[in-house]
Amino acid sequence: MDDRTMQAVLYDRYGGPDVLYVGRVPRPEPGPGEVLVRVRAVSVNGGELAVRSGRLRLLSGRGFPKRVGLDFTGEVAALGTGVTDLVAGERVWGVVGRSSGLGSAAEYVAVPAQRVGRVPDGLDLVEAAALPVATTAITALRDKTRLRPGERLLVRGAAGGVGNAAVQLGRSRGAEVTALARAANHDFVRGLGAHEVFDHRTTRPADLGRFDVVVDTAGTDLLAFRRLLRPGGRMTTIAFDLARPVSSLASIAASTVHGRGRVRFFSGNPTRADLDDLARHVVEGRLAPAVDTVFPLEEAAAAHRALEHGGVQGKHVIRVA
Known part of the structure; x- marks a missing residue:
């Protein structure tokens, strides 16, 4: 398989969960001040459902294919120039920047270094995906x-x-x-x-x-x-x-x-400081992850369908193998 590409969840038109599929897109490279993260898991967020369905098309536009995924957990795979406070292999969580749109439901994601924080030791990365929100x-x-x-x-x-x-x-x-x-x-x-x-x-x-x-x-x-x-x-x-x-x-x-x-x-848009505060809450026992169901990447449509159905207890999580 060409290592210049990666798997990602995509859709070519607005609609229900069935428009989602796993395709291949170019693998990103970290730019100056960015971090390349090998994604392990993402959660499904209500805002993604609204965008995918077309209810926010005036904001999201008509360009396709589009991608899904807002938050993520994973490991640092590479560092862009100027990033000195993280090292390859560190376990991190974060969000894609608003200017980048959605797209964390993929094997890799490149994000500004200030949009990621360290995951507390001992916290499973799949369970941790329920927490950036x-x-x-x-x-x-x-x-x-x-x-x-x-x-x-x-x-x-x-x-x-x-x-x-x-x-x-x-x-x-x-x-x-x-x-x-x-x-x-x-x-x-x-x-x-x-x-x-x-x-x-x-x-x-x-x-x-x-x-x-x-x-x-x-x-x-x-x-x-x-x-x-x-x-x-x-x-x-x-x-x-x-x-x-x-x-x-x-x-x-x-x-x-x-x-x-x-x-x-307001709409959440966490920075490194917010993610570090989240880690402190977890370490001090004030906050614990609540995962309802874990879906593999190829069942992203089922994860969206489950959230639309309602009754979620915590978060639906997509595991990126």
Whole structure:
């Protein structure tokens, strides 16, 4: 096999999971300030499903083939010029930069050195692939809402990748954690440390009481959950309503000047410092990976289908053999 190429998950048109296939693309070389990583595993993220389906085609464009994969774990295979703080063979995790688009579901990925961090010793690289997304939960609680001990925290989508991390971190920070998840996932979410768990499909927001902090991963009915904030409460979301993106984003923007409590929207884009903070949380026992199912690279379509079906407990992971 030509060592100038590699396997990667691709698609040639927008559509359902079945548009995904494994093909061959040029193997990247690390540029100045970049690291070439031999990928061992990636996780499946909700944003990838939205791009692949075409719901965000105004942003993702019409150029094909396109690739999938946002985060990754693996080993350093080569260093670009100017990179002196990593060595070949080190175990790392990270994300592809926003300017690069998606593409970590492949045998190799070249990324800026500041987008990777060292994986803690003893942590399996496949399990570790469930954790880079947890940097989003860390940012939400540490920077966006500044969660304090004793405060009441509500997590929407508590069984998913960001949600399960927010539950774990909220409990470790001394908050009283209330979680929303489908009924089949309640035991899982309680095991993460939630004090109370409610079925998101049958519970009305108004029945939940008041909260100091709301962390949202769903992007729908944001104003209804914003009304649950106590005076001085803070709410952040990592999603918007894909069925009506313009009005959803407009309502988020309007929350900065109207009504009680601003809804802060952000998209995780971790740096080395964030990934190092993630490693500290793992080493100190405040955060553990939650892997639902592991799929081989050639079953990437099945991994996407599983996430679309719902009911995930943690993350679906794709192993890159």
